[in-house]
Amino acid sequence: MEMIAAVLVMLVVLVQNAISGYIEQVEISGCESCRLMLTCRKLDSIIAILDVDFEMKEPIIDTGVIPHHQPMFPPDHPLDALNKRCSGVNHCSFILREDSPGSESWGPGNVTIKYACATQDxxxxxxxxxxxxxxxxxxxxxxxxxxxxxxxxxxxxxxxxxxxxxxxxxxxxxxxxxxxxxxxxxxxxxxxxxxxxxxxxxxxxxxxxxxxxxxxxxxxxxxxxxxxxxxxxxxxxxxxxxxxxGCHLPSPPEEGYLVSRNDSFATYTCCRGLVFPDTQAKTRTIRCLGTVWNISLPLLGCEAPQPHDSIYLQKPAVVVTKEMSSELIAPILIILVLFAVNGVIIFYIHKAKKKNAIEVRDEELGTFTENKG
CATH class of the missing domain: 2.60.120.290 (Spermadhesin, CUB domain)
Known part of the structure; x- marks a missing residue:
C-alpha cells in the first residue's frame, strides 16, 4: 500500500509539472563531422546544454602511454562552443569539427550531446x-x-x-x-x-x-x-x-513524535501505549524518493491497539452487513426463481411424457383386441 501511495504522489507531482511547464532532457549523437540539430518541441522553450562527450573510434597510441577512448579536451572546450551557439535559443546546429577548434586532432569518432528544453514558465x-x-x-x-x-x-x-x-x-x-x-x-x-x-x-x-x-x-x-x-x-x-x-519533513502524527531523520529517511513513533492504526506498529519509517515520501501524507494519527481477533472479524462484519445484503441478495433471489421455474418446467415435461406413454399403450391394446377378434 505504501508503494502505491508513493506512486500516486509522484504521479500528482508529474501532472502538476505538466500543467505548469516542463524541463525535458534530450540526447543526440553523431560523427565528428556530422551536423547535429538541437531542437525543442515547443517554440517558447530554450536550450540548456548539460554535457558533451566524444568517443574516438581509433585512439591514438603514444609510446609508453596506455591508449584510451576518452580524449583530453583542448583549452577551448566543446561545451563552451555549444553554449555559444545553442544555449538560450530554441534550435541550433552543431558540427564538432567546424565549431570546436582543436577537435580535429582527435581523429574520427562519435560525439554525444545532452541538453535540456525548458518552457518559459x-x-x-x-x-x-x-x-x-x-x-x-x-x-x-x-x-x-x-x-x-x-x-x-x-x-x-x-x-x-x-x-x-x-x-x-x-x-x-x-x-x-x-x-x-x-x-x-x-x-x-x-x-x-x-x-x-x-x-x-x-x-x-x-x-x-x-x-x-x-x-x-x-x-x-x-x-x-x-x-x-x-x-x-x-x-x-x-x-x-x-x-x-530532499523531502519536506511532514508533521508528526497525532499522539506521536519524530525520532530521527536524514536526507533519505524519517522515523516516527507513537506515544506510550499507542500504535499506528494501519500497521498496529509503534514505529514507522518513511523513505524519501527524490522530493516526495513513499507514503501519502499526512501521517495517520496514533490510536490504541486493537486485539487481533477483533481486527480479523471487524472487516468481514462490515462487508456482510453492507455489501452482501445489497449486492448478493438480489442474485440469490434470481437463482432461486430460476430453480423454481426449472422445476415447474421439468414437472410439466415429465407429466407430458407420462401422458404420451399412456396413450401409446392404450392404442397398442386396442390394436391387439381387434386382431384377436
Whole structure:
C-alpha cells in the first residue's frame, strides 16, 4: 500500500509539472563531422546544454602511454562552443569539427550531446527576484536579462531561491561567460558570480568550469548574485539549473513524535501505549524518493491497539452487513426463481411424457383386441 501511495504522489507531482511547464532532457549523437540539430518541441522553450562527450573510434597510441577512448579536451572546450551557439535559443546546429577548434586532432569518432528544453514558465530571467520551490515546481532555470546576447554592467543582479522546510537546493552552473575569460586569481575578476547560504559565500567564480560546477546548499534557501563592474558586455552572462533536494519533513502524527531523520529517511513513533492504526506498529519509517515520501501524507494519527481477533472479524462484519445484503441478495433471489421455474418446467415435461406413454399403450391394446377378434 505504501508503494502505491508513493506512486500516486509522484504521479500528482508529474501532472502538476505538466500543467505548469516542463524541463525535458534530450540526447543526440553523431560523427565528428556530422551536423547535429538541437531542437525543442515547443517554440517558447530554450536550450540548456548539460554535457558533451566524444568517443574516438581509433585512439591514438603514444609510446609508453596506455591508449584510451576518452580524449583530453583542448583549452577551448566543446561545451563552451555549444553554449555559444545553442544555449538560450530554441534550435541550433552543431558540427564538432567546424565549431570546436582543436577537435580535429582527435581523429574520427562519435560525439554525444545532452541538453535540456525548458518552457518559459520554468525560467526566471529577471534580476532581484524570489523563486519559491514547492510541489508544483521543484526545478527550473535562471539567467540574467539579455542572455544569451549580453549582460548589463555596473549593477548587482540577484535571485533568492527558497525550498520547503528541511529541503536543500542543488545548483548547477551550466553556462558562465563573463567579461573575464582567463584569470589566475579571484582578485583579478572584474565581474563575478557568488552563491550565498545563510549570508555566507559558499561559492564564487568568474569563469566556466568543466564539468559544470555543482553547489549544494546547507539549508533551504540560497542567494545567487551576479556582480558586474564593467559597462554592458557582449557576453552571454550566466545560466544556472536549480532544483529542490530532499523531502519536506511532514508533521508528526497525532499522539506521536519524530525520532530521527536524514536526507533519505524519517522515523516516527507513537506515544506510550499507542500504535499506528494501519500497521498496529509503534514505529514507522518513511523513505524519501527524490522530493516526495513513499507514503501519502499526512501521517495517520496514533490510536490504541486493537486485539487481533477483533481486527480479523471487524472487516468481514462490515462487508456482510453492507455489501452482501445489497449486492448478493438480489442474485440469490434470481437463482432461486430460476430453480423454481426449472422445476415447474421439468414437472410439466415429465407429466407430458407420462401422458404420451399412456396413450401409446392404450392404442397398442386396442390394436391387439381387434386382431384377436
Amino acid at each position: 520554468r525560467i526566471q530571467r529577471y534580476c532581484n527576484s524570489e523563486i519559491i520551490l514547492d510541489e508544483a515546481m521543484t526545478s527550473g532555470l535562471l539567467h540574467n536579462p539579455g542572455y544569451p546576447r549580453f549582460y548589463a554592467g555596473q549593477r548587482r543582479c540577484s535571485w533568492k531561491i527558497t525550498a520547503r522546510p528541511h529541503q536543500k537546493i542543488l545548483l548547477r552552473i551550466l553556462d558562465l561567460a563573463l567579461f573575464d575569460t582567463k584569470v589566475s586569481l579571484m582578485e583579478d575578476c572584474k565581474d563575478i558570480l557568488e552563491i550565498k547560504d545563510s549570508n555566507q559565500i559558499i561559492y564564487s567564480t568568474c569563469e566556466q568550469e568543466h564539468p559544470p560546477s555543482e553547489v549544494l546548499s546547507g539549508g533551504d534557501s540560497v542567494e545567487v548574485i551576479l556582480k558586474s563592474r564593467q559597462e554592458i558586455n557582449a557576453r552571454r552572462g550566466v545560466l544556472i539549473y536549480f532544483k529542490a533536494f
